[in-house]
Amino acid sequence: xxxxxxxxxxxxxxxxxxxxxxxxxxxxxxxxxxxxxxxxxxxxxxxxxxxxxxxxxxxxxxxxxxxxxxxxxxxxxxxxxxxxxxxxxxxxxxxxxxxxxxxxxxxxxxxxxxxxxxxxxxxxxxxxxxxxxxxxxxxxxxxxxxxxxxxxxxxxxxxxxxxxxxxxxxxxxxxxxxxxxxxxxxxxxxxxxxxxxxxxxxxxxxxxxxxxxxxxxxxxxxxxxxxxxxxxxxxxxxxxxxxxxxxxxxxx
Amino acid sequence: xxxxxxxxxxxxxxxxxxxxxxxxxxxxxxxxxxxxxxxxxxxxxxxxxxxxxxxxxxxxxxxxxxxxxxxxxxxxxxxxxxxxxxxxxxxxxxxxxxxxxxxxxxxxxxxxxxxxxxxxxxxxxxxxxxxxxxxxxxxxxxxxxxxxxxxxxxxxxxxxxxxxxxxxxxxxxxxxxxxxxxxxxxxxxxxxxxxxxxxxxxxxxxxxxxxxxxxxxxxxxxxxxxxxxxxxxxxxxxxxxxxxxxxxxxxxxxxxxxxxxxxxxxxxxxxxxxxxxxxxxxxxxxxxxxxxxxxxxxxxxxxxxxxxxxxxxxxxxxxxxxxxxxxxxxxxxxxxxxxxxxxxxxxxxxxxxxxxxxxxxxxxxxxxxx
Numbered sequence: 001x002x003x004x005x006x007x008x009x010x011x012x013x014x015x016x017x018x019x020x021x022x023x024x025x026x027x028x029x030x031x032x033x034x035x036x037x038x039x040x041x042x043x044x045x046x047x048x049x050x051x052x053x054x055x056x057x058x059x060x061x062x063x064x065x066x067x068x069x070x071x072x073x074x075x076x077x078x079x080x081x082x083x084x085x086x087x088x089x090x091x092x093x094x095x096x097x098x099x100x101x102x103x104x105x106x107x108x109x110x111x112x113x114x115x116x117x118x119x120x121x122x123x124x125x126x127x128x129x130x131x132x133x134x135x136x137x138x139x140x141x142x143x144x145x146x147x148x149x150x151x152x153x154x155x156x157x158x159x160x161x162x163x164x165x166x167x168x169x170x171x172x173x174x175x176x177x178x179x180x181x182x183x184x185x186x187x188x189x190x191x192x193x194x195x196x197x198x199x200x201x202x203x204x205x206x207x208x209x210x211x212x213x214x215x216x217x218x219x220x221x222x223x224x225x226x227x228x229x230x231x232x233x234x235x236x237x238x239x240x241x242x243x244x245x246x247x248x249x250x251x252x
Numbered sequence: 253x254x255x256x257x258x259x260x261x262x263x264x265x266x267x268x269x270x271x272x273x274x275x276x277x278x279x280x281x282x283x284x285x286x287x288x289x290x291x292x293x294x295x296x297x298x299x300x301x302x303x304x305x306x307x308x309x310x311x312x313x314x315x316x317x318x319x320x321x322x323x324x325x326x327x328x329x330x331x332x333x334x335x336x337x338x339x340x341x342x343x344x345x346x347x348x349x350x351x352x353x354x355x356x357x358x359x360x361x362x363x364x365x366x367x368x369x370x371x372x373x374x375x376x377x378x379x380x381x382x383x384x385x386x387x388x389x390x391x392x393x394x395x396x397x398x399x400x401x402x403x404x405x406x407x408x409x410x411x412x413x414x415x416x417x418x419x420x421x422x423x424x425x426x427x428x429x430x431x432x433x434x435x436x437x438x439x440x441x442x443x444x445x446x447x448x449x450x451x452x453x454x455x456x457x458x459x460x461x462x463x464x465x466x467x468x469x470x471x472x473x474x475x476x477x478x479x480x481x482x483x484x485x486x487x488x489x490x491x492x493x494x495x496x497x498x499x500x501x502x503x504x505x506x507x508x509x510x511x512x513x514x515x516x517x518x519x520x521x522x523x524x525x526x527x528x529x530x531x532x533x534x535x536x537x538x539x540x541x542x543x544x545x546x547x548x549x550x551x552x553x554x555x556x557x558x559x560x561x562x563x564x565x566x567x568x569x570x571x572x573x574x575x576x577x578x579x580x581x582x583x584x585x586x587x588x589x590x591x592x593x594x595x596x597x598x599x600x601x602x603x604x605x606x607x608x609x610x611x612x613x614x615x616x617x618x619x620x621x622x
Contacts, residue, residue, distance in 0.1 A: 054465060074468050082466035088459035092275045097268045104264035105467035107257030145466075 002029035005065055005152060005183050006051065012059030013046050020046050022207035023060065028152075033174065033184040035198035037191070043207040044187040045085065048154055051185075052082050065151055078106060081150035081182075085157050087141030089129040095140060096125050099147055106148040119143045119173065135166030142173060146182075153177060155186040159193060164242055171197055261469055265477035266484075273485050282447075283489050287439040291493055294435055294558075295501045298427040306391055307333045309344035309356040318364030318372040326357075331394070348380070354387035355380040357395070371406035425589060430560040432497050433585035436490060436516075437577050438557045441548060443486050444523035445530070448478070449544040452531030456622050465621035475528060475615065479521045486520040487513060506591035515587060515594060515601075519580040522604055525611035526576065533618035551577040576611070579603040 006028040013021040021043040028034045036044045049055045051062045053073035062069040069076050089098055096112040103110035116122040119139040121132075129137060138158065145153065155174070159167045174197055178184055188194055194201050195215045203211040203218075211218060255263050273279050312323050326332050335353055338344040344356040356379040363374035376395060380388025403409075455461045464474070497503035505512075526547060534540035552558070554568065555577035561569055572578055583600035586592040594601060 052466060054462075077466065077468040080466075084459060084463055084466065086459055088463050090272065090455070090460055092272050093268060097271070101261075101264055101268055102467060104261040105464070105469040105473075107260050109260075 002032070004028070005030040006185070007063045008047075008051065008060070009062075010060030011047060011050060011057065011062060013043070013050060013055065014058050020207055021050070024204070024207070024209050025060075026202050026209060026212055028183060028185060029199075030183055031178065031181055032199040033178050033186070033197050035194040035201040036185070036187045036204055037189065037194050037201050038187075038204035039189060042204040044204055045156055047204070048156055048185070048187060052080060052154055053077055054082075078148070079151045081145035081148070081153045083142055083145045083153070083155040083158055085160070087129075087137055087144075089141075089144075091130050092128055094126050094128060095121065098129065098140075099144060102144050103147040108148055110147050115143050115147065116140075133166075135162055135169060138162060138166065138170060139173065142170075142177075146177070150182065152183045152185060155184065157187055157189070159188065159190065164239055165246065167193070168243070258473070261473045262477045262480065265474065266480035269477065269481035270484055273481070283443065283485055284492055286442065287435065287489060287493055288496060290438060291432075291435055291496055292500075294431050295428065295497070298431040306331065306354045306387055307335055307352070308354050308391065309338035309347065310334045310359070311339070311341060311344065311356060312359045312363075313361045314359050314363040314365065314374070315361075316364035316366075316372065316374075318366075319359050319374070322359070322364065344379075348384070351383070354384050355391050357391070425585075428497075428501055428503065429585060429589040430556070432493075432501070432503055433581050433588065434557040434560075436493060436584050437555060437581040438552065439490065439493060440486065440516075440520055440523050440580060441552065441557075441577065443482065443489065444520055444525075445527040445544055445548055447482075448524065448527035448531035449534070449540045450531075450537070452528075453534050453537045453540050456535065456620070459622070462622045471616060471619050475612070475619075478528065479524055482524045483517045483520050487517060490516055503589075505588050507587040507589075508593060511594050512584070512587050515583055515597075518604060518608070519583070522576065522608040522611060523580070525608065525615050529611060529615035529618055532615055533620060535620065535622075551575050554578075556581045574603070576604075576607040579607075 004027050008027070009025050011021055011024045012019065024043075024047055036047065038044050046055065050057050051064065051069060053069050053076045057070045064076055065079060067075050067079075093101070095116060099110050099112045099115060113122055113125060116125055119142065121136060121140055121143070124132065124136065124140075129140065132140060142155075142158075158174075159170055162170065171193070174184055174186070186197070198215060200212065200214050201218070202209045213221070273283060310323060310326065312319055327334050335347065338347050338353060338356070341356070341358070344353065347353040348356060358377040358379060360374065360377070363376065364372040365374065366372050376399075378388055378392045378395065380391075452461070494503070494505065498505065527544075530540055530544050530547065534543065554564075554572035555561070555575045556572075557577070561572055561578070561582075564572065579600035583597050583604070586597050586600070587594075
């Protein structure tokens, strides 16, 4: 059995008389990429933010690496990295300074050039975030969340608004992060992304988890229920054309 | 230098905030130029107001040699300012009615004409409106005194009683001394309240604070970093104001600069607490703007920013004594222009300390990351 790093039990969040997250339970294994899928308003972000110790937990519990989130939020924040939905940084602050700032909150000094090199941003070291492209900004945001080498990395809709190349680039990055032993928990509403990246996914709707398994198993179960998709014989789609023409390798 | 881990974010955030302020042109304008503009405007108004002067029209209807000489001598005195554009009686009256002139002196056609072959004579007339009774009467007596010395040249007379005046060496506070400490207070408010009140809701909107909230950064660390950078930036800005006030408006600073800097830094940090409380609490600009106006405007008008508090009725002085900005402005004036030290302005230091505690307690409790 894999080692369990996150254990969520009956997690609940209410705003007034509206229950946004309604008794959610799941476990995440160490080193896996775990996806939470669901339409907008399903409660994905709120679920993550409770586990990240950003929001109070109204019911149930979350234990991360054995630490009770509601009891010791500061300890939790030290071992997690968070990539918020829209990366936001102060303007007129250089990338190296941003990293220095974030590292300082963990009481650490940082080797900015090395970190920036990992995400191909070393030549942008003295730029401001507002002068980066969308994909660069996203990559920078990720490296900024990893300065303290967290055990678990949360990404909230990491590829929303990115073009296909930037998205593929980001998937590679996620796999690299996983290969170093970091557990990744992400939300997305792109099914294709979940299928490509995630070892297991939980599908959320209306504040509840309605399915949880590996993408492969979920598809198998669906087929076992007698589901048949309208047949297409295309060997490629428009996205493949786009990638083929513009090139996936957008390394510079 | 080894910085304790818990203080590392404070130092790093403050350092980068200071650098950032110098990169931002808009910030530079509001931090450095804006206060100087006010200094020049108010310094220009109050800078030389120490000498009383009368502005009046001088209508000379006489052609005599004496009247010409008399007009010349009047135009050369510092106390008298002759408005040469008001050269007819209707024009002069119109300007007096608008309050632009204090009085009008009319020299009749026969003024200074030598009659009966002995000496020139004549009767000047001072006209003034009801509102300017004081100015009119002062001008009349000044003229009378002038005529007396002229009269003495033509007609010898005995003067059993005389009065002489003598200037004392001690310098009293000029209007500019009050104005300057008030402007420093205004500048501290501008930096400490309007800065964060505008910036924090924006940072919340962009999600910058939410991002910081994902890290172990504590509110007190963030506040302390803000206080530190604000104190440094504020002291540079105020130093610039001092430099201009000293070189352009002849401000005489008699106090100790180090103690003054300490007091000013504490003042900047205390007032910043008000900004942190409002900006830290507000979810958006719509909440922040009205609240900051409610808090700031009474202070601006009642703490002696634009006019000295001793001009207010006693009950208002009593109330305004306790406003946060009052000890700042009074303390600065007492130290800078009256040469008091920190121990001698105990009441101001105490009130500042009390407000510091109150303001930051509120700021800590109401702060929201998003």
